[in-house]
Amino acid sequence: MIDSVVIVSGGMDSVTLLHYLVKRERLNPAVITFVYGQKHAREIACARTHASLLNCAVHLVLDLSLLRPLFTSSALVSADIPVPTIEEVTGDPQPVTYVPNRNMIFLALAAAYAESHGATAVYYGAQRHDLYGYWDTPPQFLDSLNRVYQLNRKTPVQIHAPFVNYSKADILRLGLELGVDYSQTWSCYQGQEVACGRCPTCAERLQAFAEVGLPDPLPYVTGA
Amino acid sequence: MIDSVVIVSGGMDSVTLLHYLVKRERLNPAVITFVYGQKHAREIACARTHASLLNCAVHLVLDLSLLRPLFTSSALVSADIPVPTIEEVTGDPQPVTYVPNRNMIFLALAAAYAESHGATAVYYGAQRHDLYGYWDTPPQFLDSLNRVYQLNRKTPVQIHAPFVNYSKADILRLGLELGVDYSQTWSCYQGQEVACGRCPTCAERLQAFAEVGLPDPLPYVTGA
Numbered sequence: 001m002i003d004s005v006v007i008v009s010g011g012m013d014s015v016t017l018l019h020y021l022v023k024r025e026r027l028n029p030a031v032i033t034f035v036y037g038q039k040h041a042r043e044i045a046c047a048r049t050h051a052s053l054l055n056c057a058v059h060l061v062l063d064l065s066l067l068r069p070l071f072t073s074s075a076l077v078s079a080d081i082p083v084p085t086i087e088e089v090t091g092d093p094q095p096v097t098y099v100p101n102r103n104m105i106f107l108a109l110a111a112a113y114a115e116s117h118g119a120t121a122v123y124y125g126a127q128r129h130d131l132y133g134y135w136d137t138p139p140q141f142l143d144s145l146n147r148v149y150q151l152n153r154k155t156p157v158q159i160h161a162p163f164v165n166y167s168k169a170d171i172l173r174l175g176l177e178l179g180v181d182y183s184q185t186w187s188c189y190q191g192q193e194v195a196c197g198r199c200p201t202c203a204e205r206l207q208a209f210a211e212v213g214l215p216d217p218l219p220y221v222t223g224a
Numbered sequence: 225m226i227d228s229v230v231i232v233s234g235g236m237d238s239v240t241l242l243h244y245l246v247k248r249e250r251l252n253p254a255v256i257t258f259v260y261g262q263k264h265a266r267e268i269a270c271a272r273t274h275a276s277l278l279n280c281a282v283h284l285v286l287d288l289s290l291l292r293p294l295f296t297s298s299a300l301v302s303a304d305i306p307v308p309t310i311e312e313v314t315g316d317p318q319p320v321t322y323v324p325n326r327n328m329i330f331l332a333l334a335a336a337y338a339e340s341h342g343a344t345a346v347y348y349g350a351q352r353h354d355l356y357g358y359w360d361t362p363p364q365f366l367d368s369l370n371r372v373y374q375l376n377r378k379t380p381v382q383i384h385a386p387f388v389n390y391s392k393a394d395i396l397r398l399g400l401e402l403g404v405d406y407s408q409t410w411s412c413y414q415g416q417e418v419a420c421g422r423c424p425t426c427a428e429r430l431q432a433f434a435e436v437g438l439p440d441p442l443p444y445v446t447g448a
Binding site: 060062063064066067069070071100101102104105108109111112113115116135136140141144145147148151152153154155157 | 284286287288290291293294295324325326328329332333335336337339340359360364365368369371372375376377378379381
């Protein structure tokens with residue numbers, strides 16, 4: 001019997017969140033992974049690994065590729081737009097890696113699943129963004145969205161982002177305490193065999209490992 | 225070039241809305257129709273008819289059937305739950321025809337399309353519900369949701385529901401003024417050749433025609 005729903009991409013933040021919910025909060029979350037034409041399909045295998053490792057009762061992998069006509073303007077789903085380097089996105093409030101309304105959609109779908117199963121807690125791995133910021137991750141977004149869901153008097157879903165004020169290094173420290181194997185997580189936006197080391201999430205990830213003084217167990221392009 | 229997005233199911237309300245936006249508001253909306261395992265697939269053909277009749281530049285028919293695992297508890301998408309009669313749902317704030325979080329999902333998807341194309345206006349056909357009410361249709365829902373979207377400083381989508389204070393009879397009167405052919409709309413929740421006359425939307429529709437003093441051009445089960 002699930003008591004919550006968590007969105008897990010297979011990246012560092014959401015995998016750490018899953019471990020945190022199961023090991024610290026003693027929850028039985030249903031895990032949802034969305035496939036939406038992103039270039040880093042390897043993340044999905046990582047999500048499967050952890051859902052299985054933690055004996056999650058439900059892991060839904062939902063293919064949203066058919067929704068691709070909705071998203072024409074993001075580098076994460078369009079083959080025509082190259083993924084930028086971290087230097088190119090810093091300071092842009094809506095970089096080319098932004099997927100229009102993605103978080104609203106993912107959370108709405110997760111909330112539907114929760115509501116269908118009588119659960120009211122939905123978790124996702126939004127973190128504090130130091131290098132750039134999307135409009136649909138900070139605490140104000142969460143608060144406003146929860147005010148909408150509170151209008152549902154029968155099954156008022158609440159969206160939780162326990163890491164919303166954590167830096168990526170904070171998340172990493174917590175995950176290391178929880179015994180998360182970060183060689184089984186994937187962050188790079190490029191779809192290569194080894195991580196590029198230069199895209200925005202690679203840069204954030206490498207910085208987090210540098211901050212905690214450990215090497216990232218993932219292989220990177222030589223010289224990155 | 226589209227300037228807005230409108231969700232059209234093929235029922236009376238959304239078809240009237242489409243005519244209103246094109247003929248009165250002089251908009252060029254992209255039309256989106258969601259297919260989500262509902263039993264009344266005939267509605268979709270009606271949506272196509274009107275989008276074509278009004279020369280809409282874009283009509284996306286998006287099949288969300290793959291999302292069916294998310295919605296286990298609604299009579300509109302589950303073959304195991306019978307569609308109730310109007311008597312069975314009156315007064316229930318969340319009748320079995322309620323699809324968990326459907327409006328939030330549809331609006332989030334429509335907003336993504338709008339944002340991807342630089343449009344900020346999204347329209348849907350929510351009406352005043354006299355006989356029963358869902359939490360995700362009244363003005364408070366719309367206001368709260370728009371407060372979330374206003375956080376997007378670059379392309380702040382606004383959700384509009386011009387008929388939110390209209391009764392179904394009000395919508396019908398407007399549609400008749402606009403020359404809408406209501407034989408090319410479909411409301412019945414049952415998937416039969418003729419409308420059942422007893423499900424909640426049939427009941428609402430028949431009442432609207434009775435109020436304006438006209439016969440409904442659709443065929444109904446004899447004796448309904």
